[in-house]
Amino acid sequence: MLKPFIAKVMQRKDLAAQEAEAAMQIIMTGNATQAQIGGYLAIGYALGHLPASVVSPTMIGQPVLTAFLAIFLLGEHLSSAQIIGGLIVLLGIFWVHRSRGSV
Secondary structure (H helix, E strand, O other), X not given: OOHHHHHHHHOOOOOOHHHHHHHHHHHHOOOOHHHHHHHHHHHHHHHHHOOHHXXXXXXXXXXXXXXXXXXXXXXXXXXXXXXXXXHHHHHHHHHHHHHOOOX
């Protein structure tokens, strides 16, 4: 359902307002649940095999990973503040894991 919209964005084309609205409608009505269920199951699996004190700080890195992927997949450009913020988040995650002996 979202494939045509994703394909257009991957071709570095802008979505028309109607297309963006249709894509959001699909997402917000729960019709994009495969990815949502997959993410939920991955977190549940991680929590079942790792302590929550390891999983929780690592999940904070999800927006950083998303921004990193957007650079390559969507041609996004990050500001200096976003790059610095991402590095701070990654350093924080590293610090938490290091203090717990996980790294």
